[in-house]
Amino acid sequence: MNPTVQISHVTKKFGPFVAVDNLDLSIGEGEFFGFLGPNGAGKTTTIKMITGLYAPTSGTCLINGHDVHRDPLPAKRSIGYVPDQPFLYEKLTGREFLHFVCGLFNMPAALVREKIEEYTEVFEIGDFIDRRAEEYSQGMRQRIVLSAALIHDPGVLIIDEPLVGLDPRSARLVKDTLKERTTKGLTVFMSTHLLEIVEELCDRIAIIKQGRIIYEESQTGARRSNGELETMFLELTK
Amino acid sequence: MEQFILLLNVKASAFLKSVTDLRPQSILKNLSSLFIFGGVAVGVFLLSRAATGYLLTQAHIGLFLFHRFLSMLLYVFFITVNLGNMIVCYATLYKSDEVTYLMGLPIPHHTIFAVKFIDNFFYSSSTLLLLGLALLLGYGSYFGVSPWFYFFTFAAVLLPFMLTAGVIAVIVLMLLIRIASRVGIRWVLAGIMILYLSAIYLYFSAVNPVNLVQEVMKHYPEVNAYFGYLDPPFVHYLPNHWVSEFLYWTVSGEPARATWHLVTLFCILVSLLLTAWMVARVYYYKSWMSTSEARSPGSGRPGFLQVGFMEFGREGVLPRPADAFLRRDFWGFFREPSQWLHLLLMFVLLCVFLVSMSSLELKLTQPFLQTISYLVVFLFDGFLIASISLRFVFPALSLEGDAFWCVRSAPVNLRKLYWQKFIGSFLLIVTTAEILSVASTSMLRDSPFLILVGSLCTAFVALGLTALNLGAGAYFATFREKNPIRIASSQGASLTFLGGMIYLGAVVAILVVPLNRYFEILIIRGTTAPGWLLIPIVAVGLLTGAVFAGSTGIGLATLRRDY
Numbered sequence: 001m002n003p004t005v006q007i008s009h010v011t012k013k014f015g016p017f018v019a020v021d022n023l024d025l026s027i028g029e030g031e032f033f034g035f036l037g038p039n040g041a042g043k044t045t046t047i048k049m050i051t052g053l054y055a056p057t058s059g060t061c062l063i064n065g066h067d068v069h070r071d072p073l074p075a076k077r078s079i080g081y082v083p084d085q086p087f088l089y090e091k092l093t094g095r096e097f098l099h100f101v102c103g104l105f106n107m108p109a110a111l112v113r114e115k116i117e118e119y120t121e122v123f124e125i126g127d128f129i130d131r132r133a134e135e136y137s138q139g140m141r142q143r144i145v146l147s148a149a150l151i152h153d154p155g156v157l158i159i160d161e162p163l164v165g166l167d168p169r170s171a172r173l174v175k176d177t178l179k180e181r182t183t184k185g186l187t188v189f190m191s192t193h194l195l196e197i198v199e200e201l202c203d204r205i206a207i208i209k210q211g212r213i214i215y216e217e218s219q220t221g222a223r224r225s226n227g228e229l230e231t232m233f234l235e236l237t238k
Numbered sequence: 239m240e241q242f243i244l245l246l247n248v249k250a251s252a253f254l255k256s257v258t259d260l261r262p263q264s265i266l267k268n269l270s271s272l273f274i275f276g277g278v279a280v281g282v283f284l285l286s287r288a289a290t291g292y293l294l295t296q297a298h299i300g301l302f303l304f305h306r307f308l309s310m311l312l313y314v315f316f317i318t319v320n321l322g323n324m325i326v327c328y329a330t331l332y333k334s335d336e337v338t339y340l341m342g343l344p345i346p347h348h349t350i351f352a353v354k355f356i357d358n359f360f361y362s363s364s365t366l367l368l369l370g371l372a373l374l375l376g377y378g379s380y381f382g383v384s385p386w387f388y389f390f391t392f393a394a395v396l397l398p399f400m401l402t403a404g405v406i407a408v409i410v411l412m413l414l415i416r417i418a419s420r421v422g423i424r425w426v427l428a429g430i431m432i433l434y435l436s437a438i439y440l441y442f443s444a445v446n447p448v449n450l451v452q453e454v455m456k457h458y459p460e461v462n463a464y465f466g467y468l469d470p471p472f473v474h475y476l477p478n479h480w481v482s483e484f485l486y487w488t489v490s491g492e493p494a495r496a497t498w499h500l501v502t503l504f505c506i507l508v509s510l511l512l513t514a515w516m517v518a519r520v521y522y523y524k525s526w527m528s529t530s531e532a533r534s535p536g537s538g539r540p541g542f543l544q545v546g547f548m549e550f551g552r553e554g555v556l557p558r559p560a561d562a563f564l565r566r567d568f569w570g571f572f573r574e575p576s577q578w579l580h581l582l583l584m585f586v587l588l589c590v591f592l593v594s595m596s597s598l599e600l601k602l603t604q605p606f607l608q609t610i611s612y613l614v615v616f617l618f619d620g621f622l623i624a625s626i627s628l629r630f631v632f633p634a635l636s637l638e639g640d641a642f643w644c645v646r647s648a649p650v651n652l653r654k655l656y657w658q659k660f661i662g663s664f665l666l667i668v669t670t671a672e673i674l675s676v677a678s679t680s681m682l683r684d685s686p687f688l689i690l691v692g693s694l695c696t697a698f699v700a701l702g703l704t705a706l707n708l709g710a711g712a713y714f715a716t717f718r719e720k721n722p723i724r725i726a727s728s729q730g731a732s733l734t735f736l737g738g739m740i741y742l743g744a745v746v747a748i749l750v751v752p753l754n755r756y757f758e759i760l761i762i763r764g765t766t767a768p769g770w771l772l773i774p775i776v777a778v779g780l781l782t783g784a785v786f787a788g789s790t791g792i793g794l795a796t797l798r799r800d801y
Contacts, residue, residue, distance in 0.1 A: 015261075051647040054800040076649040087640035089566060090720070091573040096566075099550035103562025104648035113551065132573070148644065 003062075004029045004078075004156055004187040005050065010059030012045050012211075019045040021211040023059070027189060027204075029155075032182045034202030035191040038237045042211040043191040044084055047160050050189065051081045063156055077105070080154035084161050084191075086141035088133035094144045095120075095129045098151060105152040112151075119147035122177060123170070138165030146174060156187045163194060175201060195230050205229075209237050241345050245353040271729065274736045275365075279372040281743075286376025294380070305486040308377075312478035315370070316403045317438060319363055322727070323407035324430075325576070326362040329721035330354050331408070331522075332415070332529040347523040348515060355514070359404045365732045370396050381489045395481055395500060398507045402477050405510040412521045419528035427579055435586060477503060545572075559650050560658050567662075570637065576723055577630075584626055588670070591622065592677050605757035612753060613746050615682060616692060619674045620699050620745070623667060624738040631663040631707035632734055633725035635793075636715045642801055652797040660708050660790070668700040685760075691771060695778050699745060702782040703738055709789030710734040712796045741785055748777045 005027040012020040020042040027033045037043050048054040050061050052068045052075070061068045066075035088097055095116060102112040120129045123143040133141065142165050149157060157178070163171045179201060182188055192198060198205055206216040215236050257268060293299050293307075331337065331354050340350045371392055378387055410430075418426040473479050480499040487496035546552070548568050554561035571577045635656075638645065645655065675696035679689045714730025725731065752774045759768065 048800070051643075053643060053646050055798070073649040073651065076647060079647060081643070081647040083643045085640070087643065089570060089639070089641045091570045092566065096550045096569065100562045100566050101644060101648070103565075104559045104645065104650050106558045106649075109551065109553065 003027060004031075004064055005033075005189055006060075006062040006065075007046070007050065008060050008062070010046070010049060010056045010061060012042075012049060012054060013057045018211050020049070020056075020208075023208075023211070023213060025206060025213070025216070027187055029187055030182055030185045032178070032188045032201055032203045033190065034198040034205040035189060035208065036193075036195070036198060036205055036233060037191075037208035041208045041237075043208060044160055045211075046208070047158055047189070047191055051079060051158050052076060078155040080149035080152065080157045082142075082145050082149045082157070082159040082162055084164070086138070086145040086165075088136070088141055088144060090134040091132060093130050093132050094125060094136070094140075094147075097133065097144060098148055101148040102151060107152055115151045116147075119151055123147055123173060139167055139170055142166055143170065146177075150177075150181070154186070156189065157181070159188060159190045161192055162190060163192070163197065195233060199229050207233065207236055242349050242352060245340075245345075245349070246356065249353065249357055271733055274733055274740075275368060278736045278739065279368055282369055282372035283376040283379075286373045287380050288376075290377055290380040301486060301490060305482045308485065309473075309478050309482035312399070312481050313476065315366070316399070316476075316478050317434070319366055319400050319403035320407045321434065322362045322366070323359060323404040324411050325723050326727060327355075327358050327408050327411050328576075329724050330358040330361070331411070332526055333721060337526065338530070341523075341526065347526070348518045351518040351522045352515070355404075355408055358408075359401065362727055363400055363404065367396070367400060370400065377485070383489070387488070391485075395484055395503065398503055399477055399481050402503070402507050402510060405507070405514050409510070409514050409517050412517050412525050415525035415529060416521050419525070427575060431579070431583060431586070435590075477506065559648075560654070563655060563658055564662075574722070576721065580629060580723070584629070588622065588674065591618070592674070592681070605754055605761055608757040609750060609754040611682065612679075612688065612692075612757075613750060615678050616675075616695065616749075617742060617746055619671065619678055619696060620703075620742040621739075622674060623671045623696075623700060624703055624735060624742065626670060627663075627667055627703040627707040627738070628731055628735050629722075629726045631667065631704055632711040632731050633722040634659045634663060634708060635712040636717060636719060636725045637722060638715075639717055639720060642717055646801050653794060656708075656712070656794055656797060660704065663708060664701065664704045667704045668697060671696045671700040687771075688756075691775065694775050695745065695749065698775075698778050698782040699742065702741055702785040705786040705789040705793075706738055706741065707734055709791075709793030710737065712793040715796065717801070741781070744781060745778050748774050748781065 003026040005025070007023055007025040010020060010023040011018065023042075023046060025033075035043055035046065045054060049056050050063070050068065052072050055069055060070075063075040064078050066072075066078075068075045088094075089100070092100065098116045098119070099112060102115070107115070116129070120126070123146060125140070125143055125147070128136065128140050133144070136144070142162075146162070149159070159178075162174055162178070166174060175197070178186075178188055178190075182203075190198075190202070204217045207214050215232075256264075259265075259268075290304070293304050294301070299307075331351065334354070337350060337354060341347070374391055374396060375388060378391070414426050414430065480503045484496045484499040484503070487493070487499070545568075548565055550565055554564070556564055646652075672693060675692045676689060679692045710730065711725075711734070714728065714734070716725060716728065716730075719725050719728075752771055756768060756771055
């Protein structure tokens, strides 16, 4: 099986500081991949390189065989991205924001309307869809951003802390939606600090510390029982 | 008091860290700032000295009339500082995340107010303070005053004068926000605009510089006979009058009379500071709360602007994603009061400028004076265009804001986004610039040939200034800043504006000699349309090309930076 996300020898330096050091990762189609690590380990930097927000100092990030930095448009067409902070255009309503994102992905107008209605329902956005983002709570912003990431049916979802600010009901909704999408072939690359989410959702994990992978499961389907992952994580990252 | 000093210390050390940052790019940025600001300060100093010398020794307008003109200049300066502080204060005192954080801490609200007021004053007035100092140095060097005069006048006159403008701004702002929570922000904003335009109109109607010159010249050279009934009474209560009187009596060798005006200024400043303190104790928290609640969930306001064809979801004329960008920018602009209100204000100022031009009767017979009048009008047009570009084009990339992630991670060619912003901005700027150029040169009754020359050069200037502001705006982009006014008044924006002024100065320098030659021939022969005048226009085109290429190259290169 060809990997959907292929990160090869990727290094990112900020001046003398090495944020990510010679990283290699490979994630297959339909895989739910958990990317763990302590604060400042290099998780968000890695995600920003995969989504084209940072240029790697060396190495390559391939999405469906396209280099995100040398051949960005085909690579980015396959990506849905949820950043760690759900920033929106404050003066646009949720509906307008979703229309805008669909415009960036060049989606047909009729499909856009249908999809917006679908995600308004899926994430229970309700009347807030027609309110401006400046009035949204953190949780509502997160729902809009998740809708924006999924609305163009991406092949790969890159997601940085997906459950920030969500109430338990919304968190359940998100988890169920993501799990259901992976069964239909969506590849998820998820960074999070919440180990119970990883235990519940992820097929395979890797742990990064000081820019280097210190642990990576070699095959999909490894099973972890309650608390086992936490013990391992604390042991590896101390 | 301890909290006040602690907070000020944090601000001061953050500022010191930014100016003593030893990373190569910071050193380069600080050096280039120093070079450009220093260059402009030297230019203003030389201009101030030359203008003082010219008016007093060549035009013989006399010390009294000179200081009356200085008073008018100070009035404009006062209004500029006042308006600048009020606009930036709203962002600093009411919309800042830092204030939201501080309000959650056990710090008295008026202490937060005092810290943010000082922060705001130096942030929004530092460039004007530098220009004021350069003007003062030029003025003082003509009169050969002692070095102590500069220190004293800067610290005890110029700074209190500007602080007075800033304190009035913040008092008015707090009261207006309280009123706005009852009658609505739009009425208040409209009220401010009418108030300030009326203040400017009434002042200049009362002190009318054209009448002033004509009336004084009737009595020339016995102008003192006119002095007794020259000033309208209300002028004596304005801070600009106290400053000009202080300078007048100082250089006239009567320090006792000068001191009286200084004491007046100082007493009024202290009274205003105390008033601001008291108003802040009563109203700052309440007014902050009302602006904060206005942004909270459930305070939803219906949009007053309905433009059906610009709504999202409609079929557009532009291909995607250009259409999506156009709609986003349209609604982002018209839903942000500081954007459309400023545009409206600039439009009114342009109309005021054109009406003023139409009433000018210049019957000049000397070629050099004709050249000067033509270039002064050209330069003033250019200055207006530079201001509009700075205010609306410079922030264009920064306004992508924190949500830029969704564009950067989407399959969008960022170069196309840049060019779309450039074309949209250029169309706005060049249209405004051409209307200004053709209207102002026509009003001066210039020949069709000169109108064409002005129009061509203006088109180049519009191109150069748009490219400069967009490119520099991308280079100095601050995605975290949500307020376009603060973006347009940042250090990077000030540098860009000064760069624009240098560019305009270079354009004028290219045109001055050929135009003077043109007017000489015109006066001798009665009519002329020399082809050789195209040579300086081509030179202006080449200069603009260099500015365009450099700025656009920098702008496009910065799009590849990490976000």
